[in-house]
Amino acid sequence: MSEARIWHGGDLDEARRLFPEAPEPWIDLSTGINPIPYPMPFLPASLFERLPSPAGHKDLEAAAAEAYGASDAATVVAAPGTQVLIxxxxxxxxxxxxxxxxxxxxxxxxxxxxxxxxxxEIGSTxxxxxxxxxxxxxxxxxxxRMLRRGALLDIAGHLRQRGGWLVVDEAFADFAECETLAPVLPENxxxxxxxxxxxxxxxxRLGFAITADxxxxxxxKALGPWSVSGPAMEVGRRALRDRAWRRAALxxxxxxxxxxxxxxxxxxxRSPRGTILYRLMDSSRAPELFSHLGRHGIWIRRFQYDPRLLRFGLPGPEENWLRLERAFASFS
Incomplete structure (x- = not known):
């Protein structure tokens, strides 16, 4: 397997290197991150001055269990981002x-x-x-692409017979009609x-694993003590319990x-596809469009394995929408 650098979204240094004459500020549509963030609560200085509280850590995991439908907070492990867990x-x-x-x-x-x-890599289960x-x-x-809960449970069942495990990354499940396994968690x-x-x-930098006790x-034990910062714990538990905000954001x-x-x-x-937080387009002119938008200061996600694909995050503020619409209008 090649050890070539993996392309990720959010690399505006690379955008500026490729398109040094592009207007600033850049509009970064290369990630699948909600462009209208949760309002940050007031964070007292003590959260930065003291080690994170074990009680606060447990409460964060309890808030995550409530938000994700896990039946037992003991099955939820908080970490400094899902990437760390991966x-x-x-x-x-x-x-x-x-x-x-x-x-x-x-x-x-x-x-x-x-x-x-x-x-x-397999093309189907x-x-x-x-x-x-x-x-x-x-x-x-x-x-x-989404797999139904029944299909995932079947895979888990087959794996369990021989001591195998199923890892399901539900990073974008919050805003999708996705049947999470969290409430019916098999032991493997x-x-x-x-x-x-x-x-x-x-x-x-906050993420969670949900798995058997x-x-x-x-x-x-592998993550070690104080794996999540005090400020992250405070923001996380407040946001995860704010169901009204999440419904409105959805x-x-x-x-x-x-x-x-x-x-x-x-x-x-073909028709755009993806999730609510990003849309994927398939076009024979994708390389041209990538360069055109880059010259207009709009950074989107391309893929090493298929040059026909481009992924767009959501523009967020109306001024970003207008810039994107003008850039598309001038693409011919």
């Missing part, structure tokens, strides 16, 4: 056969391969064969949930996704 999990197994349903978020394969596991571990991103990044399943994408606070404790971002689809559709070879 990187950590492969170190907790001896060399195994890992099947990853793809194409998908490249860091999964990178992490398992880097830890010495035998990794195969039927291709898992005798894998010890199956990794599924649900809904998938970048195309939004690990569910990953992202905080920063839904709440527009990626810099807080025994493995949850193993994860906590409605507003769904409207934004429809508006973006209407803008992308005339330039796409």
């Amino acid at each position: 990187s950590l999990l492969p170190d907790l197994w001896t060399r195994s056969r890992v099947a990853i349903l793809g194409p998908t978020y490249a860091e999964h394969a990178h992490a398992w391969h880097g830890a010495g596991h035998e990794v195969a 039927d291709g898992a064969g005798d894998a010890d571990i199956v990794v599924v991103v649900n809904p998938n990044n970048p195309d939004g 399943v690990i569910v990953l949930r992202s905080f920063g994408k839904t709440y527009g606070l990626a810099g807080v 025994g493995f949850a404790e193993k994860l906590r 409605r507003a971002r769904a409207d934004d996704a429809s508006r973006l689809d209407a803008l992308l559709a005339p330039h796409s070879d």
